[in-house]
Amino acid sequence: MKPDPAQPATESTAKRPRGRPRKTVDERDGGNRRQALLTAAAHLFRRKGFDATTTRDIAAAADMQSGSPFYHFKSKDALLYAVMEEGMHSALARQRAAVQQPGHARLAPAEQLRTLVAAHFEVLLGPGSDFVPVMLYESRSLQPRQRKSLAKLIAEYESLWMPVLNALHASGQLRAPVGLARLLILGALNWSVQWFDPKKGASLQDLTDAAMALFLKES
Amino acid sequence: MKPDPAQPATESTAKRPRGRPRKTVDERDGGNRRQALLTAAAHLFRRKGFDATTTRDIAAAADMQSGSPFYHFKSKDALLYAVMEEGMHSALARQRAAVQQPGHARLAPAEQLRTLVAAHFEVLLGPGSDFVPVMLYESRSLQPRQRKSLAKLIAEYESLWMPVLNALHASGQLRAPVGLARLLILGALNWSVQWFDPKKGASLQDLTDAAMALFLKES
DNA sequence: CCTACCGATCGGTAGG
DNA sequence: CCTACCGATCGGTAGG
Secondary structure, eight states, rough: OOTTOOOOOOSSSSSSSSSSOOOHHHHHHTHHHHHHEEEHHHHHHHOOTTOOHHHHHHHHHHTOOOOHHHHHHHHHHHHHHHHHHHHHHHHHHHHHHHHHHTTGGGGHHHHHHHHHHHHHHHHHTTTTTHHHHHHSSGGSSSSSSHHHHHHHHHHHHHHHHHEEEEHHHTSSSSSOOOOHHHHHHHHHTTHHHOOOOOGGGHHHHHHHHHHHHOOOOOO | OOOTTOOOOOSTTTOOSSSOOOOHHHHHHTTTTHHHHHHHHHHHHHOOOOTTOOHHHHHHHHOOOTTTHHOOSSHHHHHHHHHHHHHHEEEEHHHHHHTTTGGGGGGGGGHHHHHHHHHHHHHSSSSSHHHHHHHHHGGGGHHHHHHHHHHHHHHHHHHHHHHHHHHHHHHOOSOOHHHHHHHHHHHHHHHHHHOOOOSSOOOHHHHHHHOOOOOOOOO
């Protein structure tokens, strides 16, 4: 991580800055300003898209002045990448936690898939779920370097699905070729970002049930 | 066939303009310049997104000067809407033609679905398929008025699927609730825009087969 | 449809 | 982190 430029390590005396207390990164909220920018950016990027969101929008949403985001992020691009990286890390953590739950490995493959699907919907549509949708729908705005870096995380995420899909294919519950099935299944889930409205009746449970009924044959 | 400009008009035939031939709207290609703009815009909107595409990009791709698109379209927005409308009209025409093919109504519901799925993939991924993907992925940039206008065409398109899905649900080949099934199925197909690469082995046939195997139970 | 141009906006920065 | 600002870009237009 970066060294803190606000703390010049002087020798004997002054430990703290003088004068009236000012709202610095450290005193205000312990460095959470960066996180506030990430949250605001994720929200706006999801709602309006990367290009249609200005750094001024983000600054205002995080209660800052127009130039201040660039104190925390080198560029607008870097902000986008940080949003996506946080999204993928949290999605990965969530799926790994589900998969590593005691007893999970002994569940029937269909139940293992249900766990993955439910967690995926949660990550896309649940509370605080702006980060992954931004990753899914705004990656065109990334630079090749960044895209390549994210691709690793995405591949890791998708690899969590493969053992389950292979097992289902072996047992005849999933008839499509596993590779294409994974793409089609994740597509069906990812597209829900476009139409899901929590105020419209269906719950995430309903979506999960419908997806399971759609994809799997009777065991 | 164009008149030969090398032959100077004589007195008696002096109906035509004098001087060197100039490229006007009418002489050049009969007004196809508008269509050239639409095609160029669809291509660029798909590749780079609406916001990241400049009207100068589009003009250059259509071999015009920077201000010229505004001779054909009132605004960049109007161009986007025209692209989407053309996309929906062609998609609707294509599906209607498939559905109205003689004998189609007597096909088994599963075969009727296959027809719809194949045509949908064709519209998304086949030759000249920039218009519908733009409609799917850039509608956030439309104005509410325009979005509402498009929504009618979209509803019409989706309504073509409902009788087939209802029949499949009735026969037990589709177990998920029909409304959610339609959203999930179209999502699975629409997402293919993100990952399909014709140079990577799978054909549209393969995609159609995989989708059918994924969604339907054994009859 | 082209030429020449305007006004606004935007990402980013210097200096404190 | 704020203030003040710059340079570039962009949608759009007047006039021909």
